Amino acid sequence: PEQANQDTIHPHRGFDNIWYAISGSSSTGHSTGPGGTMERAKLEEGSLLKVRTGRGVLHAEGLGKDELAQGKIGTEMRGLLFWVNLARKDKNVEPTAQVVQRAQLPLRQEGDASIRTLVGEGSPVTLGTPGVILDVELTKGGAVTIPVDAGFNGFVYLLEGEASFGANRSRASRSQIAVLGPGRELAVADAQPGTRFMLMAGKPYGETPIYNGPYVD
Template sequence: GGVSYHDFSGHKGTINTGDVQWLTAGRGVVHAEVPAGQGVQRGINVWINLSAEDKMVEPMYQDLASHDIPTAGEGGVSVKVIAGECLDARSPIRPRTPALCLDVALRPGARLRQHVPRGWSACAYVIDGEAVFGGATASASAGARTLVVFGGDGDCVDVRAEEGHAVAGARVMLVAARPHGETVVRDGPFVMNSREELEQAREDFRHRRNGFEMADGWTSDHAATAVVR
């Protein structure tokens, strides 16, 4: 399976199984996304806030096919490095906001200690299996489809897969990013730093200006699912 996408600037294509699309929405983009292929499809959509100085940059796509995603592994751990660095692998994705995004697969009993800069916001989503977070003094387990949010006072994330006869390991998405320390005001797809900026963005979209000019009269191949970011 996959996802087909199309936006008002003509950028279009299909993200297939294991591929990544990193979209910097910036001043705004209108696009459409629909499932491609048959059967049940799963995907993860992560939003990372832009700083005030980057809010109005031009939209940009960075596509990464599955076979081009850097991978690293050791001791029963396999990591796809979507953004940032892990072990000896570094992603070519260059986020506007410094960020880390890892797709981590752990065999039963395997462990990963991943450095995260102190003060960054960090979370982990358990995709499959059972994962244990923390070290010898304090730990907590989380099952599939569980989001774990970490405090910002540490400098690493410690995760391992449960070990046992009925355990098949774990798969975890680890995401971290540097906070901006700025006010966040959001409404639907619009995310700004003040109520005034938010209303201005809505007006710009409504009147097709300040970046939304190409939305005027645009019709997508997937018009029924067109959304604003």
């Protein structure tokens, strides 16, 4: 909110930028309009924005005038931002933006978990490499086993609660990361009620990215 009247425009290039609104709502702008003009996206709870930054894009966060008029200044939102590298052959593609609403993201029940697919089978969102991003919630706790391609690298990020992960049953809790080892599935056990986590996994490019501030070359 304190940035509502500030210029937050900044550049990015070389990766897919995925912004997922976990709770609350937010606004963002990006120079993917005609001739590089700024477009604005309003993200409601459960929706996401994917920006393929490609050869370069300008990005900005901030509330719009209509939202300020609605009194949204001072409100809170919680979100996750994923940076997913692009292969070198795709570094110079034209930047694009895609807004996906909550209802467009597949939801399924597996074990004791509700699983919403942000990236993966049934989702309209794709990355530059095969991959999955899942929002997994065990409202009553319990266990779930999730298939993961054996060729993927991945990790789990705990949003809420606590659970045991993998064959070695490593325990992780809120704001911690569990890195996936080799295998074809992720086993989750002894989850506390209200446990929620993000699973992100994908096929490596076999290239070494060069990190340069807001750029991934």
